[in-house]
Amino acid sequence: MNVKATNKVETNRYELELEVSPEEFNEAINTVYKRESKKMNIPGFRKGHAPRAFIEKYYGEEVFYEAAIDHLYRPMVMEAVEKSGLQVISIGEFKIDEIGKDKGILCKLNVVTKPEATIEGYKGIxxxxxxVEVTGEDIDREIDRVRERNSRIITVEGRAAENGDIVTIDFDGYVDGKQFDGGKADNYELTLGAGQFIPGFEDQVVGHSIGDEFDVNVTFPEDYHAEELKGKPAVFKIKLHEIKVKELPTVDDEFVKDVSEFDTLDExxxxxxxxxxxxxxxxxxxxxxxxxxxxxxxxxxxxxxxxxxxxxxxxxxxxxxxxxxxxxxxxxxxxxxxxxxxxxxxxxxxxxxxxxxxxxxxxxxxxxxxxxxxxxxxxxxxxxxxxxxxxxxxxxxxxxxxxxxxxxxxxxxxxxxxxxxxxxxxxxxxxxxxxxxxxxxxxxxxxxxxxxxxxxxxxxxxxxxxxxxxxxxxxxxxxx
Known part of the structure; x- marks a missing residue:
């Protein structure tokens, strides 16, 4: 394969004129003939045993051209890119101008090349x-995160629920005296003060004790996701089953030994x-x-x-x-x-x-x-x-x-x-x-x-x- 010419079409775009010799083309035809002839039925010959000349006479001289071009394409393109000396980033249109056993192949290949870049002023930017500063508050926050990971949940008895407690409740919600979808659950764990529920809901649970049954009256926000509940007043019937609290470990040397490789809080x-x-x-x-x-x-x-x-x-x-x-x-x-x-x-x-x-x-x-x-x-x-x-x-x-x-x-x-x-x-x-x-x-x-x-x-x-x-x-x- 020979690159006859490298023509610049526009910025970063070139047309390569390529030439495949008759010998190379015929070699490719022979290669694909050996492969494709096995599938061909020619009168007078067993399947796959017809000579190339008989097949070309029966189907036409160009019967193997397309397969031969496919066979040549990849190595031809790679060789063309290498010989052109261009930094090719993309292959474009491939067009055949002339083709024949005696002529070989004359074709054109369009390529896109890597752009030439310029840069100035990259020194002294x-x-x-x-x-970069680490304060005592930063250190304390990190310790608090470790305390959270090492906390334990304990059950509280003998007092009413407070903000920060984890309560287990049954709730059953009503709007206009009717239950609504998603408004009922049993043994639901709710952290009071976390803002998980409708505004005002958690505040009305605070102050109640284990075993209490009571109503919570709230109004759904105007921007609530459920269209049928937006801005509607609701009543939730509540039963409080359990009050738990998260107990954080005391920060001392023993805590340090439990969570790290160190022996003292200072270390x-x-x-x-x-x-x-x-x-x-x-x-x-x-x-x-x-x-x-x-x-x-x-x-x-x-x-x-x-x-x-x-x-x-x-x-x-x-x-x-x-x-x-x-x-x-x-x-x-x-x-x-x-x-x-x-x-x-x-x-x-x-x-x-x-x-x-x-x-x-x-x-x-x-x-x-x-x-x-x-x-x-x-x-x-x-x-x-x-x-x-x-x-x-x-x-x-x-x-x-x-x-x-x-x-x-x-x-x-x-x-x-x-x-x-x-x-x-x-x-x-x-x-x-x-x-x-x-x-x-x-x-x-x-x-x-x-x-x-x-x-x-x-x-x-x-x-x-x-x-x-x-x-x-x-x-x-x-x-x-």
Whole structure:
């Protein structure tokens, strides 16, 4: 196969003139003849044993042309893309101009190419570093959460119900003297003061004791979900069976020994403070990186073809479907439950795809301008990191993930690290953050730190791994 010409049609779009020699074409015809002839009945021959010349005479000379073209298409397209030297992202129209045993094939292939991006001003970007502070109240709130997890429910006797109690009741509701759907239940557990029921209901249970039978008079809100009950007065007949209360453990050294590896409350509080500090530093660094990504998106200039965005939408939906599958749910089932279609998902994810494409183009351009390339050691380390993360043998990961994809990820990470290292970070004080003020603050150059890979939908604004061999061939993806 030969690429006779590469013609630029418009920005990011080319027409490749291709030529398949008569020898190559006839070889392809012979290949498909051996396969297809087994299904053919030719008078005078046993099924599958008719010579090619007899079949072509019986059905016409072009009988195997279409199958031969199908046989040649994929390798021809891949070779054409490689020989053209273009960075093809999508395959378009394929048109045959001439075809014949003596001529071979003269054809044209339209392709869409990766856009040329430009970016300026990626050094010295000013971003705000959120305040990182852990207060005594923060530590107390964390301890309270642990107390909640370690609480126990005990039955209360000898007193009336109070806000905060968990009561077990029977209730039977009436509107206009008639029972209504959903208004009756037995042995229902209700936390008083939690606002689970209609306003005023729980307040009227407070003060009653075990065994009491009484009425609760309320009015359904005007915006109540059931049309027939909106704004209607109702009477609920109540019987109170049980009063329980959540008992929280006392915060002391014994509590600490039960819930942690520490022996004293002081040690436990210091550990909580350290963990909260680390979490908030990590969140603050992620916030800074998100600001830098936003700045890159604004600064990169490129005429991005629609096909590139649509390919990215495909990647996002495939990734979403894989996550659903890992939870035992098919995409089709999810769409049915949510009343959506695949087209709805495509519309929903298109803005995200546009941003991902743009930031990736920006980072790739920065890496090119700065000469950022991964070393063999970095590539191997990234493969090992993936193997450890997924619990797979290293060689299995290498078979699934292309080295080009791995190196692209490393290169893009180097680019974002460089942008971070050269950014001007404004430190925001805690009191300013609480007050929502924007006062001038002290500036510092950022330190270079490895960006953490985001999980789930938050990864949308960051360069995404594009290294699965299943999606390696653009031609394969767009053939249909």
């Amino acid at each position: 000013e971003v705000t570093h959120p305040a 436990y509080k210091k550990d909580i403070e350290k963990r909260l500090q680390e979490q908030r530093e990590k969140a603050a660094d992620s916030d800074v990186e998100n600001q830098l990504v936003e700045a890159i998106i604004e600064k990169v200039q490129a005429e991005i073809p629609d096909e590139m965005v649509e390919n990215e939408v495909d990647e996002i939906i495939n990734s979403f479907a894989y996550r659903l599958q890992s939870q035992g749910l098919k995409l089709e089932t999810y769409l049915k439950y949510t009343g959506q279609t695949t087209d709805d998902l495509r519309v929903q994810y298109k803005p995200q795809a546009e941003r991902q494409v743009k930031v990736r183009l920006g980072l790739e351009k920065i890496a090119e301008l700065e000469g950022l390339k991964p070393t063999e050691e970095e590539t191997e380390a990234e493969y090992q990191k993936l193997a450890d993360s997924y619990g797979m043998p290293l060689e299995s990961v290498k078979n699934l993930v292309t080295v080009e994809g791995i190196n692209g990820d490393i290169q893009n990470q180097k680019a974002i690290d460089l942008v971070k290292a050269n950014a001007v970070v404004v430190e925001k004080k805690a009191e300013e953050e609480q007050a929502g003020e924007k006062k001038p603050a002290k500036k510092r150059a950022s330190t270079k730190k490895k960006a953490e890979a985001a999980e789930g939908e938050e990864a949308a604004e960051k360069p995404k791994r594009r290294s699965s061999k299943k999606a390696e061939s653009t031609e394969e993806k767009n053939e249909g």
